Amino acid sequence: MSYDIVIIGAGMAGASIAASAARTKRVALIEMEKAPGYHTTGRSAALYTELYGNDIVREITSAGRSFFEAPPNGFMRPLLYRRGCFYSVRPDQQRQAEALIAAASARAIELSTFSPQQMTQIIPLLKPGAVAFGLFEPHSMDIDVDGLHQGYLRWSKELGVKILLGRKPQIDRTAHGWSIALGDDTISCSVIVNAAGAWADSLAQECGAAACGLVPHRRTVALVDPPEGSMANEMADWPAVIDIAEEFYFKPESGKLLCSPADEHPSDPCDAAPEEIDIAIAIDRMQSLLDYPIHRVASSWAGLRTFTIDKTPVMGFDPEVEGFFWFAGQGGYGIQMAPTLSELGARVLLGDPLSDADRRLALAMKPCRRALREAA
Known part of the structure; x- marks a missing residue:
């Protein structure tokens, strides 16, 4: 079977660009696991915030808000749910707070200052003296990650994308493109x-391209039971809380509290698993702010967030290998960037005209940019 485009990886990145490219091209989507989204996509903390990441990530995220707020047909339920987010600030973190305030002002993102007393009215378990103040982003949202991912997969199928699961591709260069062996089947x-x-x-090296210096980093998450009594119901309306230096975060999740030490341990590509020390650190850092006794860790997991050296995605055709297109390095931002990044990626992939703003973003993510050369 012959296709115009074959996408390797059916997580959020692959599923979203498949749906965008399939409007005009014959597309196949290959996933080595038996289920799409098994790794990073299925292990996301699922928070939408326009203040997360560097300037490029923030711009791409903000541009996608309208998609999240009014998703197209095929996305079966709302994708955003009101959460709000506090950035907690200790006395020694004033400089980080000033930088975040400046970033919010530059992008016209609402960010309010709350005293510890005002924060305690919203989060009653906040420890006295734990913070100097908080910065509140009211329009931060919870993302229905599964709804978004399944929507893109559904959309792809409706547009004729062939989705092949549990297949490890063996890729060879041909005179006219690529030959991909999938067990007893071969596609081109x-x-x-x-x-x-x-x-x-x-994958790039298997296809004859130079590595971009992408490094997976393990991040750990624990889900802990609430204190006894009615606290589970009260917690449901808490905002997310992120340390201003991103040393930890926590938020309500399914009647429990999700917490993470925001760890970034370099890792080989693998089916990531949490380590006990990182779970303990997550709980300890969360308890530095909250008077929250831990009776039980209900579950824990880890995922890999893959970054370039400058934490900007890599997107575009490889400068040395014809017909090889990068759409990777989205780190911990891929879920919230998906609507905008997939549309932009598809336009670059298909050679469609770009606006000046899109061209600027595409240049910032080119595979041959200097930062990646230095990392390779």
């Missing part, structure tokens, strides 16, 4: 899209 295409997440550099 003109362009391969590298949406392989933590395995993106490995």
